[in-house]
Amino acid sequence: MGRMALSAVPAPSPRTQAGTAALASLLSDPEHAMLAFDFDGTLSPIVDDPEQAHASERSLQALERIGPCVGKLAVVTGRPVRTALRLGAFAEREGLAHLSILGQYGAERWDAETGVESVPPPPEAVAEVRAALPALIDSLGLTGVRIEDKQRAVVLHTRGLPDPAGAQAILEGPVAELAQEHGLAAEPGRLVVEVRDPSVDKGGALRGLISETGVRTIVFAGDDLGDLPAYEALTAMREGGDVEVLLVAVASDEQTVLVPRADVVVHGPDELADWLERLADALGC
Numbered sequence: 139m140g141r142m143a144l145s146a147v148p149a150p151s152p153r154t155q156a157g158t159a160a161l162a163s164l165l166s167d168p169e170h171a172m173l174a175f176d177f178d179g180t181l182s183p184i185v186d187d188p189e190q191a192h193a194s195e196r197s198l199q200a201l202e203r204i205g206p207c208v209g210k211l212a213v214v215t216g217r218p219v220r221t222a223l224r225l226g227a228f229a230e231r232e233g234l235a236h237l238s239i240l241g242q243y244g245a246e247r248w249d250a251e252t253g254v255e256s257v258p259p260p261p262e263a264v265a266e267v268r269a270a271l272p273a274l275i276d277s278l279g280l281t282g283v284r285i286e287d288k289q290r291a292v293v294l295h296t297r298g299l300p301d302p303a304g305a306q307a308i309l310e311g312p313v314a315e316l317a318q319e320h321g322l323a324a325e326p327g328r329l330v331v332e333v334r335d336p337s338v339d340k341g342g343a344l345r346g347l348i349s350e351t352g353v354r355t356i357v358f359a360g361d362d363l364g365d366l367p368a369y370e371a372l373t374a375m376r377e378g379g380d381v382e383v384l385l386v387a388v389a390s391d392e393q394t395v396l397v398p399r400a401d402v403v404v405h406g407p408d409e410l411a412d413w414l415e416r417l418a419d420a421l422g423c
């Protein structure tokens with residue numbers, strides 16, 4: 139178990155053998171470990187207006203402690219990198235020198251080490267769908283649906299409506315049909331339906347970063363359906379014996395899909411911040 143003493147295991151401790159092994163590997167060899175996080179619902183509490191989201195200050199402070207001890211930190215998010223940088227204020231934090239942000243599920247990238255943003259042009263089909271959405275929403279008799287235009291993707295938000303889950307259910311079929319007509323997909327999330335190119339996902343994004351950095355241990359924390367491909371890719375890599383993996387689920391009343399697949403379960407971004415503070419203590423950072 140290397141340097142790890144049992145008293146140093148951050149609570150909640152992993153409930154699986156694989157997770158326990160990954161935590162031991164992280165604590166004994168942090169320089170060859172990567173910690174990767176989803177943004178909304180994981181580092182950031184969920185709010186009605188996506189423009190009002192912000193990263194938890196306590197999580198940021200814990201990551202600033204952990205950052206210099208580990209090989210890599212990453213935020214792997216559905217947000218555009220520019221939005222993640224604005225809402226997370228990651229560029230202003232001194233301890234995050236090894237941070238990379240993989241935005242729009244891995245289509246975009248920003249690295250703290252260079253400050254360079256890579257933002258490829260969006261598929262034209264997204265603008266076509268964007269133009270058709272207001273009429274579609276009207277035809278379904280829905281008012282108050284918020285449209286978030288991310289250029290590479292368009293997100294319909296029903297949070298804050300009188301029946302948000304009902305409105306999401308009404309939207310899903312017709313929006314999927316419209317997306318398909320344009321060679322895109324409609325992906326559900328926590329009270330959202332997102333239209334985007336489905337060929338890019340967080341699993342591919344993480345695989346790329348793992349092979350680039352050569353890390354041997356990966357911790358990934360997420361809360362929603364968009365994090366499932368990351369869970370699947372990392373579980374496959376773990377089963378292949380390539381890397382040690384610790385999967386953290388940030389559970390909520392809205393979404394529990396990751397819970398049965400996780401090694402560690404916390405409830406909401408506040409409990410994740412608690413866990414990260416304990417991890418920083420355990421690492422001695």
Ligand SMILES: O=P(O)(O)OC[C@H]1O[C@H](O[C@H]2O[C@H](CO)[C@@H](O)[C@H](O)[C@H]2O)[C@H](O)[C@@H](O)[C@@H]1O
Nearest residue numbers: 177178184185186188191215216297328329330
């Ligand atoms: O990969 P993520 O970082 O989790 O981003 C996925 C989507 O999250 C955002 O929506 C979620 O957070 C909003 C703000 O708290 C909330 O209002 C919404 O109900 C949640 O689903 C974001 O707005 C999307 O663009 C992201 O794709």
